[in-house]
Amino acid sequence: MREFALSAGTLWWRECVRFHRDRVRALSSIATAVLFWVLIGFGLGRSFTPQGMRLGMGSIEYLYPGTILFVVLLTAVLGTFSLIEDRREGFLQGVLVAPVPRSAIVMGKVMGGTSIAVLQGAALLLVAPLVGIPLHAAGTALAMLALFLVAFAFNALGFVLAWRMESIHGFHGVVNLLLMPMWFLSGALFPLEGAARGLEVLMRVDPVTYGLAAFRGSLYAGAMVTPVTLPVAWSVTVLFAAAAYGLAVIVARR
Secondary structure: OHHHHHHHHHHHHHHHHHHHHOHHHHHHHHHHHHHHHHHHHHHHHHHOOOOOOOOOOOHHHHHHHHHHHHHHHHHHHHHHHHHHHHHHHOHHHHHHOOOOOHHHHHHHHHHHHHHHHHHHHHHHHOOHHHHOOOOOHHHHHHHHHHHHHHHHHHHHHHHHHHOOOOOHHHHHHHHHHHHHHHHHOOOOOOOOOOOOHHHHHHHHHOHHHHHHHHHHHHHOOOOOOOOOOHHHHHHHHHHHHHHHHHHHHHHHHO
């Protein structure tokens, strides 16, 4: 356990230092998400009243939790770019020949991106009272836990996709094909209720739907603002994070 913690902690700290030195990365991901949120939210305005939306909830308020998840997705994508860069520079090869378990390498890289994503999400969470979502200690703590699990899962999936990729451009295309649709179908842009039958089925099998439900439900202190119950949402989210990490470990051991 000491060897695992030391190697994973070293890689985690390296990711944090790299992020601190590249502040444009933080500003660009947050600015992109906020710009997207404001333009889409104010653009829809009062015309956004789909079935399943809580009475009195405007588009700005509805899109807010999904915007924070969008920051998590962007952070996962930008964070796993470093895996391809490390391979090009030879650093990854040096890590792989070190006498440390592959699971520790995965944990360090994934936790680095997860920590950064959670910090960025926490910064956006401070805006919640301005959009009509009051923050409470217990609800905020649960929301941060949900955000951590989703960020962990996204970063682990990004690790899986980037592990054998040689081109950042190719990796970006794969991400747009796989990870972005998971966010679109999570209920971040439109509720599950009222969606076309085919889309509704896809949304129900999308694990990010349950992560967003756990996050949104925590922000509203358990109020019925999600299409699934919170116990189901939390269970699926935990399993999603564990499965994504397990898959990343399997890929790294090959």
